[in-house]
Amino acid sequence: MNLKKSIISIPWTEKYRPKTIDEVAHQSEVVDALKNSLKTENIPHILFYGPPGTGKTSTILAIATQLFGPKLFRSRVLELNASDERGIQVIRDKVKKFAQLSAIQKDDRYPSPAFKIIILDECDSMTQDAQNALRRIMEQYSKETRFCIICNYISKIIDPLASRCAKFRFKPIPEKIMQERLNFIAKTEGIEIEEKALEALMESSQGDLRKAITILQSTSKMISKKTTQSKPEEKKMAIEEEDTNIETEPNVKITEELIFDVSCSVPLSVVKEFIESCKASSINELVTTCQKLINSAFSIPQILLLSLKMIIEDNFLNNLQKAEICEKISEIESRLIDGADELLQLMELGVCILENYR
Numbered sequence: 001m002n003l004k005k006s007i008i009s010i011p012w013t014e015k016y017r018p019k020t021i022d023e024v025a026h027q028s029e030v031v032d033a034l035k036n037s038l039k040t041e042n043i044p045h046i047l048f049y050g051p052p053g054t055g056k057t058s059t060i061l062a063i064a065t066q067l068f069g070p071k072l073f074r075s076r077v078l079e080l081n082a083s084d085e086r087g088i089q090v091i092r093d094k095v096k097k098f099a100q101l102s103a104i105q106k107d108d109r110y111p112s113p114a115f116k117i118i119i120l121d122e123c124d125s126m127t128q129d130a131q132n133a134l135r136r137i138m139e140q141y142s143k144e145t146r147f148c149i150i151c152n153y154i155s156k157i158i159d160p161l162a163s164r165c166a167k168f169r170f171k172p173i174p175e176k177i178m179q180e181r182l183n184f185i186a187k188t189e190g191i192e193i194e195e196k197a198l199e200a201l202m203e204s205s206q207g208d209l210r211k212a213i214t215i216l217q218s219t220s221k222m223i224s225k226k227t228t229q230s231k232p233e234e235k236k237m238a239i240e241e242e243d244t245n246i247e248t249e250p251n252v253k254i255t256e257e258l259i260f261d262v263s264c265s266v267p268l269s270v271v272k273e274f275i276e277s278c279k280a281s282s283i284n285e286l287v288t289t290c291q292k293l294i295n296s297a298f299s300i301p302q303i304l305l306l307s308l309k310m311i312i313e314d315n316f317l318n319n320l321q322k323a324e325i326c327e328k329i330s331e332i333e334s335r336l337i338d339g340a341d342e343l344l345q346l347m348e349l350g351v352c353i354l355e356n357y358r
């Protein structure tokens with residue numbers, strides 16, 4: 001494989017994945033507890049849970065690297081993360097086989113404690129049978145193996161399994177920390193982000209740092225492509241540059257509009273316009289407004305979510321009116337899941353808003 005090419009294609013989420021637990025942002029309780037484990041060179045069975053893109057996988061990979069170093073990593077750490085690898089058969093065979101291997105090799109530069117780590121990522125999709133099988137294996141091999149179970153929803157993990165682990169909750173990353181991280185990445189990659197674009201990124205990623213980084217990378221790729229396309233004489237140069245390890249062109253500016261385009265998010269202005277026109281409309285005008293929104297192919301569930309936010313913050317409405325509209329939004333969301341017609345549902349919301357603003 002061409003090494004340069006492989007460097008070029010690294011997703012930024014991987015490139016900027018924390019290498020040590022100190023680099024993990026905002027999860028101080030987890031990091032502090034794990035730092036103690038690093039000191040004592042021992043870790044319990046662990047259960048990480050929390051929303052996507054908040055550092056669960058990164059944290060366990062970082063601590064495993066800090067314990068064993070890259071040389072021993074492969075022989076000491078087993079990572080299972082494809083959902084289809086989770087049948088009871090894998091639990092009985094793969095995990096068992098790995099757990100039985102000895103763990104006596106040492107790397108002098110790292111603590112290399114005499115155990116192995118089995119990471120079961122995305123465990124939400126693990127069947128109950130497999131979880132039950134895992135519970136027995138955990139007990140059987142707990143001397144030489146530590147399990148790290150990772151999931152988004154702790155309720156999907158059976159109690160007897162959860163109670164065998166030290167549980168750590170990962171919190172959504174707050175905007176300020178996300179912004180710092182994104183600004184750092186942008187600076188390192190030589191791209192400029194408008195203040196508003198950063199806000200749009202926050203809005204579309206909702207505390208999911210992975211999502212934010214992915215949107216940032218896709219947007220910057222789009223810009224560099226556009227620049228290359230618009231100046232054909234520079235195209236050749238850009239291709240040559242690509243071969244010499246330059247990912248994006250320096251000084252490209254990321255705008256709010258581009259972020260909305262790439263993330264397929266609904267701009268707040270669109271929802272504002274929708275609500276304003278509901279307030280002022282007659283039923284006839286309302287049909288046109290809703291039809292226009294449907295034609296623009298924006299995600300209706302996202303429009304509902306943003307409408308909910310705006311209605312709650314609206315000072316004109318009293319609490320009863322707000323509650324009525326919120327209830328309507330929840331009904332509509334549920335009907336959409338059941339396959340109801342988007343236009344009719346949007347119109348129903350429009351009518352409800354119209355009535356409450358009279």
Ligand SMILES: Nc1ncnc2c1ncn2[C@@H]1O[C@H](COP(=O)(O)OP(=O)(O)OP(=O)(O)O)[C@@H](O)[C@H]1O
Pocket residue numbers: 012013014016017018023024025026027050051052053054055056057058059151152170173209210213
């Ligand atoms: N707390 C954090 N500190 C620094 N970077 C982070 C953090 N959380 C997420 N990231 C960034 O997002 C990427 C994805 O994070 P990670 O894979 O650890 O998320 P996760 O919590 O395991 O998500 P999922 O539940 O979807 O598997 C990382 O490579 C890193 O770039």
Ligand SMILES: [Mg+2]
Pocket residue numbers: 056057058121122150
């Ligand atoms: Mg993960």
